[in-house]
Amino acid sequence: MNIGITLVIQGLAFFAVAWLVMKFGWPHIMSAIEERQKKIADGLAAADRGQKDLDDAKAQAAEIVKESRVKAAQVVDQANRRSNALIDEAKGTAAVEADRLVAGARDTIAIDAARARGELRTAVAALVVQGTSQLLGREVNAAAHADLLERLAAQIEQSPASAQ
Amino acid sequence: MATEEAAGGMTTYIKHHLHHLEMGGLHVDSIFFKVALALFFVLLFIGVARRATAGVPGKLQCFIEMLVEFVDGMVKETFHGRGKLVAPLALTIFCLVFLMNFMDMLPVDLLPGMAQALSDHPHEAYLRIVPTADLNTTLGMAFTVFLLIQYYGIKHKGVVKFFGEFVTAPFHAEGVVGKILCAVPNLLLRLIEEAVRPVSLSLRLFGNMYGGELIFILIACMTLGGSLTSGMTWVMAPVQFIAGFIWTAFHVLVITLQAFIFMMLTIVYLSMAAEHH
Numbered sequence: 001m002n003i004g005i006t007l008v009i010q011g012l013a014f015f016a017v018a019w020l021v022m023k024f025g026w027p028h029i030m031s032a033i034e035e036r037q038k039k040i041a042d043g044l045a046a047a048d049r050g051q052k053d054l055d056d057a058k059a060q061a062a063e064i065v066k067e068s069r070v071k072a073a074q075v076v077d078q079a080n081r082r083s084n085a086l087i088d089e090a091k092g093t094a095a096v097e098a099d100r101l102v103a104g105a106r107d108t109i110a111i112d113a114a115r116a117r118g119e120l121r122t123a124v125a126a127l128v129v130q131g132t133s134q135l136l137g138r139e140v141n142a143a144a145h146a147d148l149l150e151r152l153a154a155q156i157e158q159s160p161a162s163a164q
Numbered sequence: 165m166a167t168e169e170a171a172g173g174m175t176t177y178i179k180h181h182l183h184h185l186e187m188g189g190l191h192v193d194s195i196f197f198k199v200a201l202a203l204f205f206v207l208l209f210i211g212v213a214r215r216a217t218a219g220v221p222g223k224l225q226c227f228i229e230m231l232v233e234f235v236d237g238m239v240k241e242t243f244h245g246r247g248k249l250v251a252p253l254a255l256t257i258f259c260l261v262f263l264m265n266f267m268d269m270l271p272v273d274l275l276p277g278m279a280q281a282l283s284d285h286p287h288e289a290y291l292r293i294v295p296t297a298d299l300n301t302t303l304g305m306a307f308t309v310f311l312l313i314q315y316y317g318i319k320h321k322g323v324v325k326f327f328g329e330f331v332t333a334p335f336h337a338e339g340v341v342g343k344i345l346c347a348v349p350n351l352l353l354r355l356i357e358e359a360v361r362p363v364s365l366s367l368r369l370f371g372n373m374y375g376g377e378l379i380f381i382l383i384a385c386m387t388l389g390g391s392l393t394s395g396m397t398w399v400m401a402p403v404q405f406i407a408g409f410i411w412t413a414f415h416v417l418v419i420t421l422q423a424f425i426f427m428m429l430t431i432v433y434l435s436m437a438a439e440h441h
Binding site for chain 2: 009011014015020021029030032033
C-alpha cells in the first residue's frame with residue numbers, strides 16, 4: 001500500500017495550519033506574554049523606585065534632623081553667650097553707676113561738709129568775737145582783729161580736721 | 165476492478181489505522197504516548213518551576229504562569245470547598261488532555277508510516293498515536309475523577325451524611341413513610357447520576373477524538389495508493405489538501421475545547437461533591 005503521496009499532502013496541510021497559527025495566533029500569545037512581562041518589570045521598577053524614594057526621604061529627614069539639632073545647639077549657645085554678655089554688661093553698667101553714685105554722694109558730702117565747716121567757722125568766729133568782747137567789756141573791732149580772728153578760725157578749722 | 169481493489173486497499177488502510185499496537189491485551193501505543201506526554205508535561209513544568217524567578221519572568225515561565233493563573237481562576241470561580249488538589253488536578257487534566265489530543269494534529273500517517281517503514285512486518289506494525297482516541301485512556305481518567313468525586317464527597321460531608329444523601333436527596337420528605345417512599349427513587353437516581361458522570365466524561369472526549377481521527381483517515385484516503393502518473397491523483401491531491409487543511413484548523417479548536425471541557429467538568433463535579441444538599 002502506497003501512502004507516500006497522501007502522507008506528503010497531510011504534511012502540507014499540517015504545515016499550512018502551523019503557518020496559519022504562527023501568522024495569526026502566535027503574535028497574540030507573544031504580545032500577551034510581552035505585555036505581562038512588561039507589567040511585571042514596570043511593577044518591580046516602581047517598587048524599587050518607591051523603595052529608593054523612601055530611603056532618600058529617610059536620609060533627607062535624618063539630615064534635616066541632624067541639621068536642626070546643630071542649629072538648635074547653636075541657637076542655645078548663642079543665647080547663653082548673649083545672656084552672659086548682657087549680664088556682664090549690666091554688671092559693668094551697674095558698677096559704673098554705683099561708682100558714679102558713690103562719687104556723687106562723696107562730692108555732696110564733701111560740699112556739705114565744707115559748707116558746714118564754713119558756717120561753723122563763721123559761727124565760731126562770731127561766737128569768739130562776742131565772747132571776747134563780753135570778756136573785755138568792750139567791743140572788739142572786728143576789722144582791727146580780723147587777722148587774729150582769721151588765724152583763730154583757721155586753728156579751729158585745723159583742729160577738727162586733724163582730729164578726723 | 166481498479167475501484168474494487170482501491171476500496172479493498174482503503175478498508176485495509178482504515179482497519180490498519182484503527183488497530184492498536186497490542187501486547188498481552190494492553191494498548192501499548194496508547195500507554196506509551198500517554199506516559200511520554202505526561203513526562204513531557206511534568207518535566208517541562210518542573211523545569212520551569214525550578215528556574216522560576218520572582219523577578220521578570222522569561223517567556224516560557226510567563227506562558228506557564230498564564231496557564232496556571234487561567235486554571236486557578238477557573239477553580240476559584242467554581243470550586244468553593246476545601247481541597248488543595250483541585251487546581252493542580254485541573255491543570256494536569258487540561259494540559260495532559262490537550263497534549264494527547266494534539267497528537268491528532270500530526271499528519272495521520274506520519275508516525276504510523278514511520279513505524280511501518282521501520283518494522284520487519286509492515287502489515288502488522290500497528291500504531292495509534294492519539295491516546296484520547298482510545299476509550300481505555302479516557303475511561304481510565306474519568307474513573308480516576310469518579311474516585312476523587314467520591315473521596316471529596318466523604319471528605320466534605322463525613323461518611324454518615326455522604327451515604328445518607330444516597331437515600332435523602334434529591335427528593336425530600338417529611339415523616340417516616342415519606343422518607344421510606346423517597347429512599348428508593350433517591351437511591352436509583354443517585355446511582356444513575358454517579359454512573360453517568362464517568363461514562364459521559366470519557367465518551368465525550370473519546371468520541372470527539374476518535375471521530376476526528378477517523379475523518380483525518382478518510383481525508384487521507386483521497387489519494388491513497390495514487391501515483392504521480394495517474395490523473396486522478398492530481399485532481400484529488402488539492403481536494404485532500406484543502407479538506408485536510410480545513411479539518412486540521414477546525415480541530416485546533418476541538419482539541420482545546422475538549423481539554424477545557426474535561427477539566428471544567430472535573431472541577432464542577434468535585435465542587436458538587438463538596439456541596440451540601
